[in-house]
Amino acid sequence: MTCIKEYNRLHLLAVKRIVIALNYHNKVLCMEAKLLKKQRPKHLNLFKISQPLPAIVSIMHRISGVLLFFPGIPLLLYGLQMLLESADSFQALLTLMQNPVVKGLVLLFVWFSLHHLCAGIRFLVLDLHYGVALAHARASSKWVLVVSVALTLAAGIVLW
Amino acid sequence: MVKQNGRIVTGAHYGLKDWLAQRVTAVLMVAYIVLFAVIVWISAPQNQVEWAAIFSYPGMRVASFLFLASLMWHAWVGVRNVLMDYIKSAAIRLTLQILVIVSLLAYLVWTAEILWS
Numbered sequence: 483m484t485c486i487k488e489y490n491r492l493h494l495l496a497v498k499r500i501v502i503a504l505n506y507h508n509k510v511l512c513m514e515a516k517l518l519k520k521q522r523p524k525h526l527n528l529f530k531i532s533q534p535l536p537a538i539v540s541i542m543h544r545i546s547g548v549l550l551f552f553p554g555i556p557l558l559l560y561g562l563q564m565l566l567e568s569a570d571s572f573q574a575l576l577t578l579m580q581n582p583v584v585k586g587l588v589l590l591f592v593w594f595s596l597h598h599l600c601a602g603i604r605f606l607v608l609d610l611h612y613g614v615a616l617a618h619a620r621a622s623s624k625w626v627l628v629v630s631v632a633l634t635l636a637a638g639i640v641l642w
Numbered sequence: 643m644v645k646q647n648g649r650i651v652t653g654a655h656y657g658l659k660d661w662l663a664q665r666v667t668a669v670l671m672v673a674y675i676v677l678f679a680v681i682v683w684i685s686a687p688q689n690q691v692e693w694a695a696i697f698s699y700p701g702m703r704v705a706s707f708l709f710l711a712s713l714m715w716h717a718w719v720g721v722r723n724v725l726m727d728y729i730k731s732a733a734i735r736l737t738l739q740i741l742v743i744v745s746l747l748a749y750l751v752w753t754a755e756i757l758w759s
Contacts, residue, residue: 548724551717551742555749559710563756565693572690602668609665 539623543601546594554591585641592637596630664719667712674709703757710753714746 533541564575578584604622607613613622681702687693696702721742729735 544720544724547717547720551721552745555713555717555746559749559752559756563752566690566697566756567759569690572693599672603672606665606668 534620535627536619536623539601539604539626542597543605546598546601549594550591550598554594557591579641589634589638589641593630593634596633596637597626600626600630660719660722663715667716667719670712671709671716674705674712677705678709697757707753707757711750714750718742718746 561575564571564578566572579588604613604626607622608619613619681696685692685696687696697706722739725735725738725742729738
């Protein structure tokens with residue numbers, strides 16, 4: 483009699499354990515399903531994910547390129563015309579360049595040009611399959627940012 | 643059909659003309675910028691007469707024109723790529739592309755006017 487009771491008790495215990503385990507398993511499956519639901523389809527918010535350095539250098543190359551096209555090219559030609567046309571226009575250019583706002587804008591375009599140049603050289607080197615490995619690509623994009631800013635600062639010192 | 647093998651860059655375009663033009667114009671511009679910087683460094687022009695003297699040499703005029711023509715061509719390839727990426731409507735994109743081409747050609751005429759006047 484005691485033997486059967488003991489058997490029943492153990493059996494009940496085992497069943498309870500199985501139920502608990504199954505419940506737990508179900509919960510895990512539910513959570514996984516929810517996670518999967520959240521992840522697919524994935525919508526990447528470009529402003530919320532932190533961009534890798536090479537991506538920042540790349541988009542800055544594009545933005546600086548567009549700004550160098552407009553208003554960069556007409557401003558460059560206008561400046562060249564003032565430089566060469568006559569003594570009066572040359573003097574007007576010098577006077578214009580005394581204006582701190584104009585100096586700042588010129589320096590901004592110097593930075594656009596230098597960034598575009600440095601990033602462009604980096605892309606040419608990448609085209610030749612040099613520095614394609616992730617570590618090298620990261621390091622070179624950091625150098626592009628540093629060198630273009632440093633040269634812009636040097637140009638600023640010359641301007642002022 | 644273009645044969646897959648034996649392609650050379652001076653052959654027919656294979657759709658890589660713009661890609662190559664972008665890089666060739668870039669290298670030409672860098673070469674001119676270096677040359678120009680050296681010339682200005684050595685001659686150190688102080689006034690309009692001295693600046694105009696630098697650009698009075700026919701070689702300098704031609705080199706400067708080629709630099710600015712490279713700039714226009716480079717700008718065309720770059721801006722076209724940007725327009726293709728962001729402007730989905732063919733009508734708006736074509737309109738913008740025409741505007742870009744017309745303005746770049748106008749800039750080139752202006753360049754010639756500045757250099758040869």
